[in-house]
Amino acid sequence: MTKRPPTIKxxxxxxxxxxxxxxxxxxxxxxxxxxxxxxxxxxxxxxxxRLNQQARSMVTGRTRxxxxxxxxxxxxxxxxxxxxxxxxxxxxxxxxxxxxxxxQTSHERHLLEALSGRVDGLIVSSRVPDEAISWLSDLGKxxxxxxxLQREGVHCVRTDGHRAASMLGRHLVGNGRKKxxxxxxxxxxxxxxxxxxxREAVAEAGLSLITHSVDWPTLDGGQQACSSxxxxxxxxxxxxxxxxxxxxxxMHEAQALxxxxxxxxxxxxxxxxxxxxxxxxxxxxxxxRSEEQGEAAMTRLLAILSGKAEASGDQLFxxxxxxRASTAR
Amino acid sequence: MTKRPPTIKxxxxxxxxxxxxxxxxxxxxxxxxxxxxxxxxxxxxxxxxRLNQQARSMVTGRTRxxxxxxxxxxxxxxxxxxxxxxxxxxxxxxxxxxxxxxxQTSHERHLLEALSGRVDGLIVSSRVPDEAISWLSDLGKxxxxxxxLQREGVHCVRTDGHRAASMLGRHLVGNGRKKxxxxxxxxxxxxxxxxxxxREAVAEAGLSLITHSVDWPTLDGGQQACSSxxxxxxxxxxxxxxxxxxxxxxMHEAQALxxxxxxxxxxxxxxxxxxxxxxxxxxxxxxxRSEEQGEAAMTRLLAILSGKAEASGDQLFxxxxxxRASTAR
DNA sequence: GGTTTGGCGTGAATCGTTTAACTCGGCGGA
DNA sequence: TCCGCCGAGTTAAACGATTCACGCCAAACC
Numbered sequence: 211m212t213k214r215p216p217t218i219k220x221x222x223x224x225x226x227x228x229x230x231x232x233x234x235x236x237x238x239x240x241x242x243x244x245x246x247x248x249x250x251x252x253x254x255x256x257x258x259x260r261l262n263q264q265a266r267s268m269v270t271g272r273t274r275x276x277x278x279x280x281x282x283x284x285x286x287x288x289x290x291x292x293x294x295x296x297x298x299x300x301x302x303x304x305x306x307x308x309x310x311x312x313x314q315t316s317h318e319r320h321l322l323e324a325l326s327g328r329v330d331g332l333i334v335s336s337r338v339p340d341e342a343i344s345w346l347s348d349l350g351k352x353x354x355x356x357x358x359l360q361r362e363g364v365h366c367v368r369t370d371g372h373r374a375a376s377m378l379g380r381h382l383v384g385n386g387r388k389k390x391x392x393x394x395x396x397x398x399x400x401x402x403x404x405x406x407x408x409r410e411a412v413a414e415a416g417l418s419l420i421t422h423s424v425d426w427p428t429l430d431g432g433q434q435a436c437s438s439x440x441x442x443x444x445x446x447x448x449x450x451x452x453x454x455x456x457x458x459x460x461m462h463e464a465q466a467l468x469x470x471x472x473x474x475x476x477x478x479x480x481x482x483x484x485x486x487x488x489x490x491x492x493x494x495x496x497x498x499r500s501e502e503q504g505e506a507a508m509t510r511l512l513a514i515l516s517g518k519a520e521a522s523g524d525q526l527f528x529x530x531x532x533x534r535a536s537t538a539r
Numbered sequence: 540m541t542k543r544p545p546t547i548k549x550x551x552x553x554x555x556x557x558x559x560x561x562x563x564x565x566x567x568x569x570x571x572x573x574x575x576x577x578x579x580x581x582x583x584x585x586x587x588x589r590l591n592q593q594a595r596s597m598v599t600g601r602t603r604x605x606x607x608x609x610x611x612x613x614x615x616x617x618x619x620x621x622x623x624x625x626x627x628x629x630x631x632x633x634x635x636x637x638x639x640x641x642x643q644t645s646h647e648r649h650l651l652e653a654l655s656g657r658v659d660g661l662i663v664s665s666r667v668p669d670e671a672i673s674w675l676s677d678l679g680k681x682x683x684x685x686x687x688l689q690r691e692g693v694h695c696v697r698t699d700g701h702r703a704a705s706m707l708g709r710h711l712v713g714n715g716r717k718k719x720x721x722x723x724x725x726x727x728x729x730x731x732x733x734x735x736x737x738r739e740a741v742a743e744a745g746l747s748l749i750t751h752s753v754d755w756p757t758l759d760g761g762q763q764a765c766s767s768x769x770x771x772x773x774x775x776x777x778x779x780x781x782x783x784x785x786x787x788x789x790m791h792e793a794q795a796l797x798x799x800x801x802x803x804x805x806x807x808x809x810x811x812x813x814x815x816x817x818x819x820x821x822x823x824x825x826x827x828r829s830e831e832q833g834e835a836a837m838t839r840l841l842a843i844l845s846g847k848a849e850a851s852g853d854q855l856f857x858x859x860x861x862x863r864a865s866t867a868r
Numbered sequence: 869g870g871t872t873t874g875g876c877g878t879g880a881a882t883c884g885t886t887t888a889a890c891t892c893g894g895c896g897g898a
Numbered sequence: 899t900c901c902g903c904c905g906a907g908t909t910a911a912a913c914g915a916t917t918c919a920c921g922c923c924a925a926a927c928c
Contacts, residue, residue, distance in 0.1 A: 217883090217884055217885085218885065219884075219885095227907075227908090228907065228908050229884090229885085229886095229908090230886080230887080230907075230908060230909075230910095231906085233885065233886060234886090234887090234907090236885095237886085239887095240905085240906075240907085241905080242906075243906070246906085246907085258677060260678070260679075261656075261884090261885085262883090262884050262885065263652070263653070263656030263657065263885095264597055264656060264657065264883095265883075265884035266884080266885055266886075267593055267913095268593055268594060268597060268883090268884080268885065268913045268915090269886045269887080269913045270885085270886065270913090271913080283612055283621045283622065283637075284615065284619070284813070286613065289612040290613070292612045292639060293612065293613060293639070296639050296641060297641070300641065300644070300646050303649075305638070305649060305653035305654075306638065306639070307637070307653070307654065307657075308636070308637040308638065308639065309634070309635065309637065310621060310622070310625050310635070312625060312629065315629070317629050320632075320634060323592070324602075324603075324604050324634035325634075325636065327591065327592030327593065328592065328593065328604075328636075328657050350544045350589075428813075429813055429817060458814065458817050459817065461817075462817040484613070484757075485758065485814050487791075488758060488787050488788065488790075488791040488818075489817070489818070490794070490818070490819030546913090546915080547915060547916095548914075556877075556878090557877065557878045557879075558878090558879090558914090558915085559877075559878060559879075559880095559917080560878075562915065562916060562917080563876095563917090565915095566916085568917095569875085570875075571877090572875095572876065572877090575876080575877085590914090590915080592915095593915085594914035594915035595914080595915055596883095596915090597882090597883045597884070597885095597915070597916090598883045598914090598915060598916045598917080599883090599915090599916065600883080
């Protein structure tokens with residue numbers, strides 16, 4: 211542990227060849243006479259030599275590693291994006307490094323610096339501060355955003371949140387719901403889009419939208435917001451939550467308060483996280499194609515890196531409504 | 540994008556000072572005359588200079604970055620570990636890079652190489668192949684494992700799985716369950732420990748243990764294994780699953796098959812993932828202190844890095860039984 | 869007034885690789 | 899026999915930072 215690890219120079223000395231030879235051997239760039247080949251192979255093994263990646267990428271300028279920055283690993287939406295991106299990267303012999311920015315803690319800057327300095331390109335959640343987005347944009351490395359970013363000249367992969375919300379809205383209206391509420395998370399960029407889509411669908415039916423919000427887009431957030439929404443000025447007969455986690459928290463608390471889901475109140479969310487269909491009742495949601503977003507973002511990043519020029523702009527996925535028991539009637 | 544990013548040398552030239560001066564300025568190592576200070580500050584801004592982390596750590600030998608390797612971000616157990624580790628790291632001004640090894644896909648080697656080359660120390664799941672563990676052990680960098688590793692001379696943070704399982708077993712026996720089954724995941728190192736603990740508790744009551752296993756430690760794995768366990772040779776009246784995900788998948792399918800949980804069959808898991816208490820019925824589980832494991836592993840890693848010698852060996856957490864409705868009687 | 873002293877700045881070595889350019893010997897073809 | 903070529907192996911210059919050792923000059927001391 212204390213001793214300096216062996217370098218290519220040590221190997222060269224021990225094997226009686228030059229540094230360049232060892233380097234070429236490691237990278238398999240040339241044929242070697244049997245003697246040299248055997249000596250180098252053995253020396254590397256006995257010395258326990260390990261290539262220093264940093265030194266290599268210093269000179270090559272490339273790392274064959276990519277970065278992904280998300281806001282919260284605990285949110286399955288982000289976990290799915292990691293999965294999608296990771297699989298595509300691995301299939302192309304790239305490694306993926308992930309950082310969790312810890313939503314709203316202002317560690318973004320350090321983390322993004324640390325990450326961006328070690329990779330050839332990045333995929334970043336669009337829900338980072340504006341200054342971080344600018345900073346990333348002139349980093350000199352390709353960056354793909356995912357989420358909802360209204361900005362010129364950036365690459366962005368996203369799912370149409372307006373449409374997702376209006377699909378959900380029409381579904382609820384079609385079920386005969388009359389008092390539809392949106393339980394939003396105002397700090398997210400997606401939020402306004404979802405609220406607008408929902409409002410539109412609700413307005414089509416001549417209804418108005420009740421709005422409320424959570425402090426935190428999590429299970430606990432949904433649970434805590436439940437009673438003030440249910441027993442507020444106007445009692446909704448349908449609640450669309452900012453995401454599935456909030457929906458699940460809300461639904462659970464509603465049930466604990468003796469409210470019947472879906473009879474008294476319908477509940478729906480966004481994302482279609484894996485556990486949604488295992489709830490009782492199974493949760494209606496909109497699949498936002500998280501995993502495919504991750505795949506698409508990575509595919510696009512790899513395309514840019516391999517020189518295929520890509521016009522900047524949005525790449526839009528169609529959301530898919532997943533009607534289940536929590537909104538059935 | 541195409542132009543080479545400015546280096547410290549460019550800054551020095553443009554500001555009319557030496558490279559060393561710029562370097563010291565960046566690192567705040569010295570006072571400067573007003574003129575120099577102003578020129579350097581401005582030049583850095585107008586050139587958009589960015590420090591090259593790789594070059595820096597080449598010479599300093601440290602990166603102030605740590606790595607964490609997990610098997611599946613989608614599993615909340617791992618997500619919790621990431622959270623715990625990340626928070627402790629951030630609190631100490633270290634950055635954390637995470638890789639998802641994608642369980643059983645043999646990408647471990649590449650990913651671990653990529654990760655280990657960019658960090659000062661690592662935290663790794665003990666559920667990686669033995670060869671990877673050996674490889675990591677003589678990496679020359681501190682490595683902490685988490686999970687269940689029977690091996691000398693390594694640092695490991697874990698929760699007592701034997702005890703966790705026997706707690707669960709006694710709980711079920713105390714509830715009057717007579718035919719207890721274990722739905723395991725044979726590829727995990729934790730598995731044997733859990734099975735043994737459960738077997739012990741069951742044996743104390745003069746009962747024997749039914750065993751079955753899943754192909755995959757996930758929601759789907761639990762769901763798929765359900766019918767063959769329920770309608771196998773011997774029908775259990777209690778099922779302990781390898782983890783909460785499996786338990787939830789199993790429970791859902793059992794309910795779909797018309798089996799009443801917990802009346803006909805009790806269901807329990809391990810980990811106490813956040814969503815467990817939102818299930819219907821709420822899932823009995825054992826809290827394996829995932830987040831605290833992440834924190835402890837990181838704390839220990841930081842201790843080693845800051846020179847506080849640490850004896851290798853296990854650091855053991857006590858599991859906590861969380862009885863809920865899914866096993867009530 | 870000469871000699872320390874201390875603060876500001878510089879030159880050059882160094883970290884561990886890759887790679888362009890070169891050397892050197894042997895071999896085949898004319 | 900001579901020329902040119904090929905291929906194994908070497909030398910040395912990068913890559914972008916940090917840092918040791920030193921130089922210089924003004925102020926401070928005796």
